[in-house]
Amino acid sequence: MPKKNHEKARGLKNSVFNLAETGLILVAVPLIFQLVLSFQLSDALSKIEKQTLSRLRSTAIISAASQVSLHFYSIASLLTLFRFTRDPAIADGYRNGKQAAKESGNYLIELTRDRPDQRERAEKVVSLGEEAAAIISEFERPMEMGVTAVLEAPRVRREINRIFVPIITELDTLVKQERQRLTGEQPDFDLLFKLMCVGFIANLFLSGFLALFFSRSIISRIDRLTANLRSCAERGELAPNLQGRDEFVNLDKAFHRMNDSLTAIESRKREFVAMINHDLRTPLTTLQYVVALALKGSYGEFSEDEKTRLAQQEEKLIELVDYINEFLADEKKESEARKSVDDKHEGTH
Structure with missing residues (x-):
């Protein structure tokens, strides 16, 4: 393998995770981050929701308190008007106003159920309102009769004012306080x-x-495998084994085992070629010459039958030597072709 690839190999870091663990990390870490962020967002949304509901509750409390106040003012106005007009419709109006004031007060208590101080004030307002309603109920009959209305009116007004002032104050x-909230x-x-x-x-x-x-780590290891595969195909030197415990390490080990097997096969092939060249072709060629000399009479006269058999053996020897020569010639061409490719590959680097 070229020197450049060996330098890359020395700079390659070991892989701590296999591909399954890498995929899990790529999915799990952002997911965990999203979960943590979701909890933070959920907490922020919960606080905003509570604050919004609290503001809506405060707005509703202010509206209900205003309604209660308006009802009390309306009752006082209708009561004063009825005192002078004796109009039954006005009497029905302030009676309805008393009922509306009571309902508004109960609604105000319900709205302030989770705010103890405000609930206490709302209950006090309702209690004072009931007290005022009782005083008004006592004054209704004399006022309708008109008998003692003039005498009772100042006392009733003082009693009502005594109650209305704390109601309005509360x-x-x-x-x-709700506006401050x-x-x-x-x-x-x-x-x-x-x-x-x-x-x-x-x-x-x-x-x-x-x-x-992770992509840089995986790509660098794939580049190493590609370089080793190319070197294996070109019968060059492979880079050192990858270190770590991922799937690329197992594949790289398989490449090295395959390369070692090919190297062993080539070694045995060279030994076989050398054996054919020295231990088979030379004796066969010598034997071919001996048979040819025998047929020429160098070793005496042979019978026709013996000459025929010697001629047959000579043909077989010539054919066998030709086969061997063709095999050695093909092997020489392959060796020269591999050497040319290696020289060209070295020249490009």
């Missing part, structure tokens, strides 16, 4: 976007690095 405090809890969509971008880019680089690393 509702204002509740709304203020809305201001403080902002879903971090920027973090989610950054995680997605960083994860995508990092996974891209990781997959590319692994693919490049």
